[in-house]
Amino acid sequence: MNLRTKYMGLQLNSPIVVSASTLSEDVQHIAEMEDYGAGAVVLFSLFEEQIRQESLKYASVRSSTSDMFAEASGFFPNIEDYATGSEEYLEKIYQAKSKVRIPIIASLNGTTTEGWIEYSRQIEQAGADALEVNIFFIPGDVHVSTSEVEHRYLNIITEIRNTVKFPVAVKLNPYFSSFGNMALRMQKAGANALVLFNRFYQPDFDINELKILSNLQYSESNEIRLPLLWIAMLYGRVPVSLAATTGVQTATEVIKYILAGADIAMTASALYKNGISHLNTMTRDLEKWMEKMEFDSIDGFKGILSQQHISDPTAYERANYIKVLHSRR
Numbered sequence: 581m582n583l584r585t586k587y588m589g590l591q592l593n594s595p596i597v598v599s600a601s602t603l604s605e606d607v608q609h610i611a612e613m614e615d616y617g618a619g620a621v622v623l624f625s626l627f628e629e630q631i632r633q634e635s636l637k638y639a640s641v642r643s644s645t646s647d648m649f650a651e652a653s654g655f656f657p658n659i660e661d662y663a664t665g666s667e668e669y670l671e672k673i674y675q676a677k678s679k680v681r682i683p684i685i686a687s688l689n690g691t692t693t694e695g696w697i698e699y700s701r702q703i704e705q706a707g708a709d710a711l712e713v714n715i716f717f718i719p720g721d722v723h724v725s726t727s728e729v730e731h732r733y734l735n736i737i738t739e740i741r742n743t744v745k746f747p748v749a750v751k752l753n754p755y756f757s758s759f760g761n762m763a764l765r766m767q768k769a770g771a772n773a774l775v776l777f778n779r780f781y782q783p784d785f786d787i788n789e790l791k792i793l794s795n796l797q798y799s800e801s802n803e804i805r806l807p808l809l810w811i812a813m814l815y816g817r818v819p820v821s822l823a824a825t826t827g828v829q830t831a832t833e834v835i836k837y838i839l840a841g842a843d844i845a846m847t848a849s850a851l852y853k854n855g856i857s858h859l860n861t862m863t864r865d866l867e868k869w870m871e872k873m874e875f876d877s878i879d880g881f882k883g884i885l886s887q888q889h890i891s892d893p894t895a896y897e898r899a900n901y902i903k904v905l906h907s908r909r
Contacts, residue, residue, distance in 0.1 A: 581867040582877040585619065587843045588747040588772035588821040590683045590709055592619035595878055596834055596862055599825050599846035600625050600687040600712065607675045609856060610684075616859035619844065620683040622712050623676070626669045626699065628690025666699060673706040683709035685749070691717040691732070693739045700740045710747040713740060716778060726757055733762075734769045741770025749773035749823065754806055763810075763818045773821035774814070775846070776807040798849035803827035808840050815841025815886035829853075831865035841883035 585595045598604065598613050600622040610621050669686075676684045686708040688696055696713075703711055715736060719729050733752070740748055750771045756762040763774055784793040804827040811822050821844075824837035828847035837845045850858055875881045887893045 581870045581875075583619075583863070583866065585843050585878045585882075586821075587620070587683075587823065588710060588749060590620065590747065592683065592844065593617075594619035594863060595838060595842075595844045596859060596866070597823070597844045597846045598622060598851065598859075599848040600689075600714065601848035601852070603848065603851055603856070604676075605672070607672065607679050610676050611679050612856045613859060614680045614682045616857055617863035618682060618859050620685060620709075621676070621680075622685045622687050622846065623669075623672065623708075625687040625689035625714055626666060628688070628692065628694075628696070666702075670702055670706040673703065673708050677707040685710045685712050687712045687714055689714040689716055691715060693736050696736065697739055697743050700744050704744045704746050708746065710749060710772075711740070711744065712749045712751055712775060713737070714751040714778060730756070730762060730765070734765060737766055737769040737771050747772040749775050749821070751775035751778050751825065753778045754810065759810060760813060760817070763814055763820070767818050767820045771820060773823055773843075774818075775823040775825050776810055777826055779826065798852060799827045799829075800849075801827045801829045801833055804833050804836060808836060811837060811842050812840040812886045815883045816888040831862045831869060834862060834866055835869055835881075838878060838882050839885040841886040843882070 583594045585592050587597075594617055596617065596619055598618050598621045602624055603609050604613075604621055604623045613621050673684060673686060684707075686703045686706075688699065688703075688711065690696060700711060713736065715733055717729070717732065733750075737748070737750060748771060750766055750773070752766075752774065754777050766774065779799060784795055785791075786793050804824070807824050807826045811824060814822060822842045823844045823846055824833075824840075824842045825846035827833055828837070828845045829850045834845040847859075847862070850862075854861075870876070870881075873881070883889055887895075
């Protein structure tokens with residue numbers, strides 16, 4: 581079967597991509613992901629907090645030494661030369677690109693443009709094939725308007741787009757008042773791909789200890805319906821690549837997302853549960869389904885169940901909601 585697909589201009593040998601996770605901190609793991617059939621790997625995220633902390637440490641050390649004697653500042657290294665966690669991240673990109681042939685997509689996670697712009701440039705220079713911008717922002721301030729929230733996203737995309745030439749994907753949440761319009765505005769701001777959806781941190785409570793719990797929960801296949809809906813609605817309407825990154829446990833979810841119009845389906849939770857070799861199982865099962873359904877390529881079935889291509893587009897709208905309710909009688 582021909583599993584090749586194109587994601588924001590990058591040629592991938594498979595639509596199954598490893599999403600950002602700690603699994604990619606080890607370059608040997610990335611090599612294994614390639615061996616087991618991954619079309620690309622999104623590296624673990626470099627967080628805005630790391631960038632800020634490194635800058636603060638540098639400023640602190642510089643201020644505490646620069647007054648010791650007149651020439652001190654001349655001996656202190658510039659921030660570009662200072663060995664920090666971000667420098668290690670850039671080195672990891674270089675090592676990964678030297679080790680594998682599949683595309684390596686870097687990941688920046690934050691909420692503001694501060695620090696992102698320069699690191700975007702450095703990530704491109706380090707050899708990454710693309711950048712995924714994970715804008716993890718919860719507008720908890722009740723005085724922040726919807727337009728301010730939207731502007732924050734668009735400003736980050738615009739600034740990064742004006743800084744780098746390689747493809748930029750935006751990993752975002754579904755909580756916009758008009759998500760379709762926001763997707764279009766992000767594309768116009770310079771996004772080459774939209775990654776649906778970011779799983780926001782959602783706290784739990786310990787009712788006996790009366791404290792907030794911060795538990796990591798792996799995604800499950802029953803979480804795919806919301807991104808499935810929006811990928812199917814956006815396909816053919818917003819000229820960007822579409823990536824799904826929620827609930828991809830097996831080839832079944834990969835197939836559903838591609839039928840909706842996704843170029844790729846990203847997975848990480850399934851690899852934590854089943855090991856990196858699970859990529860091979862997903863690939864084989866995808867090929868078996870394609871052979872059974874007589875599809876010889878990914879393009880042969882991509883988007884055929886999107887709203888644009890089905891005979892009854894109301895299946896994605898209010899009419900189908902009413903139909904579902906009536907079916908319960």
